[in-house]
C-alpha cells in the first residue's frame with residue numbers, strides 16, 4: 382500500500398533497526414505505533430509499553446493496535462543468540478524461541494480477525510538471512526528465524542486471495558547493539574558484510590509499497606540463500622572459517638547484545 386495510507390504497528394521500535402524503521406516510515410507519510418518494554422523515548426508518538434513474551438503484553442498490544450486501527454503490522458522485536466550449542470543454556474533457547482518465534486505468531490493470530498475486516502492489510506515478519514542459511518554459532522537464533530520464515534510462508538498461502546498480505550523481510554548482519562563483540566569479531570574473521578539500519582528501513586518501506594512476498598538484503602546473501610535452498614548439503618564444506626572463528630570467539634558469546642534475553 383502507499384506509505385501515506387499505512388498505519389503501522391511496529392514491534393522492536395526502540396531497537397537499532399526499529400528506530401530507523403519508525404523514522405523512515407514517518408518520513409514517508411506513514412503513521413507509526415511503536416511497541417517496546419520501556420516507556421516511549423518521545424512523548425509525541427503512539428506507543429504501547431509491553432513485554433511480547435507475556436500473555437498480558439500480547440493482549441495489551443493487540444487491543445491497542447485494534448483501537449488505533451493498525452493496517453500494517455511489522456514484527457521487528459527480537460533477541461540475539463550466538464555461540465556453540467553446548468554453551469547455550471536451555472532457558473536461553475526457550476527465551477529466544479519465545480521472543481523471536483512464538484510472540485510474533487501469537488500476536489499475528491490475535492490481530493488477524495481485525496485485519497481481515499479491513500479492505501487491505503499487511504503483516505511483515507523481520508526474519509534473517511540466517512533463517513534460510515544455517516551458520517555455525519547460530520543454531521538457536523537460526524532456528525527461531527527459520528521457524529518465522531516457515532510460519533510466514535504457510536500463512537501467506539493460507540490467506541491468499543483475502544485482504545491480508547503476509548511478507549518477510551530478511552536483513553543480513555546489521556550494525557546495531559544486537560551484535561556484540563563476539564559477533565562483530567566473527568563477521569570480521571569471516572568477511573561477513575553488514576548494513577546500516579537505515580538500509581533495512583528503506584527495504585521495509587519498499588516492501589510495504591511493492592507488496593512483494595519477501596525481500597532478502599545483500600547480493601551474496603541472496604545468492605547463498607538460493608544455493609542453500611537448492612543444494613544445501615553441498616555447501617556443508619564451506620564453513621571451516623566460520624567454525625574456526627566460533628572457537629576463537631570472545632567470552633561474551635552467550636550474551637552478545639549485552640542484554641539478558
Ligand SMILES: NC(=O)c1ccc[n+]([C@@H]2O[C@H](COP(=O)([O-])OP(=O)(O)OC[C@H]3O[C@@H](n4cnc5c(N)ncnc54)[C@H](OP(=O)(O)O)[C@@H]3O)[C@@H](O)[C@H]2O)c1
Pocket residue numbers: 392393394395396397398399416417418419431432433434456457458459460480507508509510551552553554555556557558559560638
Ligand atoms: N542486527 C542484526 O544484525 C539483524 C540481522 C537480521 C535480522 N535482525 C532482526 O531485526 C530485528 C531488530 O533487530 P535490532 O538489530 O534492531 O535489535 P535491537 O537493537 O537489539 O532491538 C531489539 C528490539 O526488540 C525488542 N524486544 C526484545 N524483546 C522484547 C520483548 N520481550 N517484548 C517487547 N519487545 C522486545 C527490544 O525492545 P526493548 O526496548 O523492550 O528492549 C528492541 O526494540 C530482530 O528481529 C532481529 O532478529 C537483526
